Amino acid sequence: MRKRLDQLDSGLSEHEKILFARSLAATPDERWRMHESFLRSLNLYTRSARKAYGFK
Amino acid sequence: MSAAILQGVPATTLDTDIWIDLPETQYVKVLSICSSLGGETLAATVVSLRDDTLVNFLYRIDGLGAFKTETKNAVRLNWFGMKVDVMPLESIIRSKETVGREKDLAHLPLLKKRSNFATGRKKRSNTSLQKGWLIPASAGWTRPRGGGGIRAPIRLFLVIFCPISGDSPEYSFNIRENSRVPGADSFTDTFTDSAAGAGFKPTSQKSAILVAD
Numbered sequence: 001m002r003k004r005l006d007q008l009d010s011g012l013s014e015h016e017k018i019l020f021a022r023s024l025a026a027t028p029d030e031r032w033r034m035h036e037s038f039l040r041s042l043n044l045y046t047r048s049a050r051k052a053y054g055f056k
Numbered sequence: 057m058s059a060a061i062l063q064g065v066p067a068t069t070l071d072t073d074i075w076i077d078l079p080e081t082q083y084v085k086v087l088s089i090c091s092s093l094g095g096e097t098l099a100a101t102v103v104s105l106r107d108d109t110l111v112n113f114l115y116r117i118d119g120l121g122a123f124k125t126e127t128k129n130a131v132r133l134n135w136f137g138m139k140v141d142v143m144p145l146e147s148i149i150r151s152k153e154t155v156g157r158e159k160d161l162a163h164l165p166l167l168k169k170r171s172n173f174a175t176g177r178k179k180r181s182n183t184s185l186q187k188g189w190l191i192p193a194s195a196g197w198t199r200p201r202g203g204g205g206i207r208a209p210i211r212l213f214l215v216i217f218c219p220i221s222g223d224s225p226e227y228s229f230n231i232r233e234n235s236r237v238p239g240a241d242s243f244t245d246t247f248t249d250s251a252a253g254a255g256f257k258p259t260s261q262k263s264a265i266l267v268a269d
Contacts, residue, residue, distance in 0.1 A: 019066040020066060020170070020173070023065065023066040028062040028063075029136055031062055032058075032061065032135070032136075035058075035061050035067075035069065038068050039070070
């Protein structure tokens, strides 16, 4: 997969390639959990928590 | 963007858009169903579910064809034990290009790279990913490098087409109301029951189509 990513677009940084590789290798369930984990890590998962950052 | 996330685009979303195959004039019916499920109506098309999940109901999406047409192109995925028909990336891209808001355009590089990867096309892009955007684009699931904090968070969302009446193929919701609780009742079942009680034609297939707006 790394080779395919390299071939696909050299404009991707290493960091971005890793993100893509993780995402492509994951199942839909795993992708969704990663997405949720990311929001939780920033305390943006719930609407009430997001209000603290100015979200409506 | 939820549909894109499920298809491997490294992005996040803050709310869920559900495209319902009903005339927009009937939005009150949908809101009343959500209200009966314990949701809080925030606007004519926006509801906060019991678990604080934001849902935005849509009745059309710019740049895409009719509901029936789009559902035919759906990609079926297995998501938390449910079969979900997901809008293909090409349709998501088309919609975002049509809408053309800043946040839509910010997603295009990611969506196109993922789409190109799926088709195996080798394409050299001059457009780097949108560095510095917290939630979309390059940030993906990690914090932005350099400790930049929260900058210009963008609302991204998922859309589920939900034909629940008329001659359309019958689908039901597939959003889990609280995916954090293993085994929790899905929003699908609850909504389907409530929809039937509200006079909608009950659905027979537990599937839906997800598209990112």
